[in-house]
């Protein structure tokens with residue numbers, strides 16, 4: 001009987017349950033995708049530097065498990081907020097606590113098991129399509145990537161079912177310990193936080209000091225080495241928490257005293273925030289930190305990606321060098337956005353390659369003299385020194401075999417004409433943007449490979465270096481993006497659930513406002529502001545954390561590369577995704593909370 | 607029969623619950639009555655007779671199926687959207703059985719809400735709040751939150767919120783329902799004071815004869831129609847109370 005009643009309660013709120021189930025399913029799916037990548041040793045080994053990527057995968061796994069725990073905690077509190085009134089009522093009507101406990105336990109566990117099962121299936125599908133899509137977008141190829149991997153399925157199932165058993169136990173204890181009266185009236189209890197000015201000020205100052213210490217440690221990571229990271233995590237967490245505690249309430253209190261608060265719904269908004277922010281401090285701290293780590297991961301990932309072409313360009317003076325180009329190759333070359341192109345005639349004799357100095361007078365060779373950024377210098381044969389002739393770049397234009405290069409020699413036009421040997425014209429091409437011309441360059445490279453079956457006889461240009469680096473950094477970069485997007489999805493849903501679990505209480509309050517005569521759109525805007533502020537607080541704090549945190553990567557990226565390069569677009573994408581979560585939360589909130597105006601029955605009758 | 611000084615004029619009011627192709631229930635079957643400006647009117651009737659339904663129509667929380675409701679010259683049934691909200695905010699003061707106070711706001715902020723919605727300047731707002739707080743003897747409670755107030759105090763705060771913007775009519779749906787007898791009596795005395803000193807019209811729904819005895823006129827609803835009506839006239843309250851009891855006796859037969 002009680003079971004039936006409980007089921008009826010769930011049916012009445014099936015939309016809320018769908019949201020919850022969808023969120024948990026997504027989280028399980030994301031975890032599966034990650035576990036699939038991280039536990040697949042063959043994949044990890046085949047991609048990138050083994051030691052480093054193992055470390056990064058391990059770091060990612062810890063973060064992901066942490067956020068999963070937090071996530072399930074908040075999803076669970078949302079579940080509890082939906083159910084406690086019903087269960088309180090059953091208890092008041094005389095249902096035994098033990099029986100209620102069983103129901104709660106079962107309900108949580110069933111929900112969790114269903115979410116895990118669907119999540120794994122979804123994860124399988126996503127691994128198949130989404131990961132492929134992401135790789136494609138990044139222009140990466142990762143070996144040994146399979147969507148179905150049993151150890152990953154087991155890992156996901158064990159973690160999730162384990163967490164849900166814990167959550168069920170937690171709910172069981174919580175519901176059976178709380179008095180019936182409290183369960184029935186949780187919505188109405190609004191604890192007004194006490195403000196103690198001196199304590200708050202001290203907390204605020206300590207918070208700022210801790211934050212500063214954390215940022216400083218990150219900026220000086222060279223001096224502190226790896227110890228800077230745990231130190232910064234602890235100090236920044238504590239600092240953010242204290243700062244939130246001290247300032248948010250004070251700001252809200254202060255705003256409430258102003259004239260502004262006495263207009264329209266502003267006072268109500270501040271009242272709402274006042275007791276929400278207090279209860280949300282821990283939550284907001286966690287979200288702001290995860291937001292920061294997440295944004296950091298994506299920024300660094302995209303930073304590497306953006307800087308690879310630059311790194312490649314700094315390695316040599318030409319993107320590709322083509323020997324004895326064919327008509328087909330010429331066609332491809334004409335499609336390139338060329339910065340510099342020249343063709344020289346080689347005569348290969350013995351172990352020497354001869355060049356015609358006159359050709360270099362006509363089209364001087366451009367040497368790349370830059371260290372980290374390319375800096376080109378035009379040189380004719382007369383201007384070339386022996387170091388120039390023996391620069392790897394130039395030597396590479398004539399490859400004899402593995403680790404074996406022709407020795408270059410300049411001849412005057414007349415001498416060159418008389419020189420015997422195999423004549424090979426070589427065309428050096430430098431494109432403006434390797435990344436943009438990558439597909440054409442790839443085709444060119446393939447044609448060359450087909451013509452010269454011994455790859456070791458090929459000239460290596462910046463394009464080939466670029467491809468090597470892509471493969472090298474690919475794993476790293478992919479993790480950055482993958483973790484970034486996965487985290488964002490989960491942390492934003494954490495915030496979403498936390499906010500949504502306040503919705504049942506707000507429903508009553510907005511119903512009251514409706515009765516008092518508050519316009520519909522005023523309530524809509526009020527809700528949009530309230531939730532907007534709750535999203536913004538951790539967002540802003542997170543951005544600040546990242547701006548400081550990126551200092552940490554400065555030593556890893558020699559100038560002119562910089563972790564701050566082009567972060568604008570990364571931030572924009574990230575904030576866009578975050579905003580989408582805000583809009584989803586808002587839409588759900590509106591649906592749950594806004595009172596429906598009575599149907600205009602009269603119109604039909606008249 | 608519309609009198610020019612009527613603050614409420616209800617004509618042929620019908621309300622049917624349920625959609626056309628669902629199970630329907632007619633709660634009001636063609637009600638006619640008026641409330642004169644400055645009058646203190648009570649509405650009584652058995653449980654389920656349609657009192658709350660009627661009040662919801664008057665305060666635009668629900669829409670009639672048929673008939674006219676004119677409040678302070680506004681035809682309520684013709685209003686839409688924001689007009690309805692503004693009407694509730696400006697013309698009606700409402701006291702609910704369950705107080706309907708926002709627990710995230712202090713008493714002062716709760717009382718000021720109708721003025722804030724109107725966009726009243728904060729100076730005038732403070733003045734109005736303190737005036738009404740003085741009248742209702744809650745001046746020392748203004749900084750408290752609803753959770754720190756007793757039931758009677760809460761209801762006085764709610765009453766203050768209902769009258770702070772000088773609505774044309776004050777409506778109460780069993781406002782004493784959740785109060786003990788002392789608090790109930792205090793509230794009714796206050797309503798009488800407000801009615802007499804500020805000439806505010808009051809419409810009080812109750813099934814408690816004692817509460818009803820504070821009214822000048824009482825309408826009895828039965829089966830969705832006005833069954834009968836009695837006036838206090840010059841009688842004192844206890845005599846009127848007796849008359850109500852007698853009327854209820856015959857009315858319920």
Ligand SMILES: Nc1ncnc2c1ncn2[C@@H]1O[C@H](COP(=O)(O)OP(=O)(O)OP(=O)(O)O)[C@@H](O)[C@H]1O
Nearest residue numbers: 623624631633652653654655656657658659660813
């Ligand atoms: N939303 C609704 N849908 C369907 N029927 C309703 C609805 N609201 C009220 N009713 C019915 O209309 C009738 C009148 O209800 P109303 O709430 O107006 O009674 P009341 O006089 O206020 O009673 P009480 O003294 O118990 O508060 C009742 O029979 C009730 O069942």
Ligand SMILES: [Mg+2]
Nearest residue numbers: 657658659779
């Ligand atoms: Mg009623």
